[in-house]
Amino acid sequence: MISPARHWSSSSLVEFSGRLHRNCISLTSWTRERRYWNTRSALKPHLSFGSTSKTRLSPSKSKKIRIAAKMTEEMPDTLKHYKVPKIEDMPSLGLPIENAKRAAAYLAVDENLDIFHHRIIGVGSGSTVIYVAERLGQYLKDEKFRDYVSQFICIATGFQSKQLIMDSGLQYGIIEQHPVIDIVFDGADEVDPNLQLIKGGGACLFQEKLISTSAKTFIVVADSSKRAPSKLGSHWRKGVPIEVVPPAYVRVRNDLLTKVNAKTAVLREGGKAKAGPIVTDNSNFIIDADFGEIEDPKTLYKEIKLMVGVVEAGIFVDNAAKAYFGNADGSVEILDKQGSAARITSV
Ligand SMILES: O=C(CO)[C@H](O)[C@H](O)COP(=O)(O)O
Structure with missing residues (x-):
């Protein structure tokens, strides 16, 4: 994150602009584009691109013009005329x-x-x-x-x-x-x-x-x-994904089968990609529970959520x-x- 306006001195702006220029030269064009506009937007409160009117800083006018001109020059060619494609x-x-x-x-x-x-x-x-x-x-x-x-x-x-x-x-x-x-x-x-x-x-x-x-x-x-076409569970036959805290997976699996009539409740495995269960971004396991066509998604969701060990259920x-x-x-x-x-x- 770039510091707010009051922390920028004119010399640090010039130095930063120079650093941008040096960095851009050694980057691939894709990265160069990204770096270019990130920096440009960060500098925007301090400079006026393509014009020399109002800036919040007080470097000399000619220095402002030089920096603005340099930034404009540095825009990669791939960005200059880019339009969102239809x-x-x-x-x-x-x-x-x-x-x-x-x-x-x-x-x-x-x-x-x-x-x-x-x-x-x-x-x-x-x-x-x-x-x-x-x-x-x-x-x-x-x-x-x-x-x-x-x-x-x-x-x-x-x-x-x-x-x-x-x-x-x-x-x-x-x-x-x-x-x-x-x-x-x-x-x-x-x-x-x-x-x-x-x-x-x-x-x-x-x-x-x-x-x-x-x-x-x-x-x-x-x-x-x-x-x-009508009920959830008619097309998606892999079951409702349910994220569970690892030590609770057997308990939740049993509860799904006995308390809310899941036809199957299967711990999701990594298959060839991983021996053992898949671990989520939150370090939990996933159980896929098949209920067939779901008559009342709201009620089923509430029932699953109340089970000890359930972090979240994939019914939205x-x-x-x-x-x-x-x-x-x-x-x-x-x-x-x-x-x-x-x-x-x-x-
Ligand atoms: O819920 C999801 C991931 O947890 C995805 O949004 C869902 O599986 C749809 O994926 P895709 O766009 O590949 O069909």
């Missing part, structure tokens, strides 16, 4: 499912992110959210939005989304410092017509719940296979505002609390 102009990704995920994610960001007013953004986990981070990264590179997007603080739902945030050049922050989030974008394993969700296929459900319920608006992005009730479902042909269907409406975009 969804319909994007080349196909080759795989229909990826086109579907990208179409949903891009449209969800374009329609719901208020670039000029949102500041704290939640980025969820999974393969669809990759395109959310990609889209945010595109806004960041566009001169028209850069100064706003570079001020976003992005909150992650786990290790993967933290990497996505950083790889897209966005600022990473923690929920402890930003307990109220303006908007969250996250995937889902299943979405019913009432916008109730099953989540946690990627084992990130505790932080996903924490972040989505801390958001003023929670937007789901998914491919259309995630849409349940009355939390999402809208869900964007991408289709392989690039069309996107939007489900909101008023019902669903189809929108057509071509990819």
Whole structure:
């Protein structure tokens, strides 16, 4: 983080600008871009880019002009004329499912992110959210939005989304410092017509719940296979993910089978990737409990939550505002609390 205005002397600004210049030369163009706009936005309160009007500091006017000119010169070529690409102009990704995920994610960001007013953004986990981070990264590179997007603080739902945030050049922050989030974008394993969700296929459900319920608006992005025609549990057959404290897993598994009639309750194993159970970002285990079609998600959720050893259950009730479902042909269907409406975009 750059120090606030009063801590910057004119000489440190010049020195910092020089350091930026030296660093930029030795970096790859991608990193150079990221470093460039991060620094530029940090310096913005102190300098006026492209003009020499008001600054908060008092170096001599000619020095201000030199610094501003130097910063402008240093903008990497790849950034100078960059514009956020239109969804319909994007080349196909080759795989229909990826086109579907990208179409949903891009449209969800374009329609719901208020670039000029949102500041704290939640980025969820999974393969669809990759395109959310990609889209945010595109806004960041566009001169028209850069100064706003570079001020976003992005909150992650786990290790993967933290990497996505950083790889897209966005600022990473923690929920402890930003307990109220303006908007969250996250995937889902299943979405019913009432916008109730099953989540946690990627084992990130505790932080996903924490972040989505801390958001003023929670937007789901998914491919259309995630849409349940009626009840939760009809499409997603792997069961409801439940995060448990490790020593309690046998007790919780038994309780799921005997108290809430789970058909199966299986400790999630790492398979070839890890001998033994998967360990979550919070050092817990996951039990996948199959209930078949779930009649009353709210009641089931409450019952599971009351079990000793349960940290969180992957049933998300009355939390999402809208869900964007991408289709392989690039069309996107939007489900909101008023019902669903189809929108057509071509990819
Ligand atoms: O809940 C999740 C991770 O815990 C994911 O959001 C969910 O599994 C959807 O992932 P994908 O976008 O890959 O289908």
